[in-house]
Amino acid sequence: MTGVHGRIDDLDILPVRCPQCQECQNTVPRGGDPMSAKTEIACMVCGYAFQPMEYRRLLVERQKELQPVQLGEFD
Numbered sequence: 002m003t004g005v006h007g008r009i010d011d012l013d014i015l016p017v018r019c020p021q022c023q024e025c026q027n028t029v030p031r032g033g034d035p036m037s038a039k040t041e042i043a044c045m046v047c048g049y050a051f052q053p054m055e056y057r058r059l060l061v062e063r064q065k066e067l068q069p070v071q072l073g074e075f076d
């Protein structure tokens with residue numbers, strides 16, 4: 002399921018699940034590198050702002066969540 006969240010696809014990062022509304026639609030309000038701890042990442046749906054460490058933790062969880070369905074080339 003890709004190509005749905007236009008804005009985040011442009012940045013080529015995996016949207017994480019928002020702890021507040023459970024949606025996986027992130028936005029980078031002021032732009033910048035999403036992998037940088039200085040870049041603000043927020044939920045596109047409810048406006049929740051992720052903390053840098055929280056974002057990374059959620060990203061790892063999200064990747065684990067998606068692996069069984071999306072990755073067939075994992076050795």
Ligand SMILES: [Zn+2]
Pocket residue numbers: 019020021022023024044045046047048049
């Ligand atoms: Zn949200």
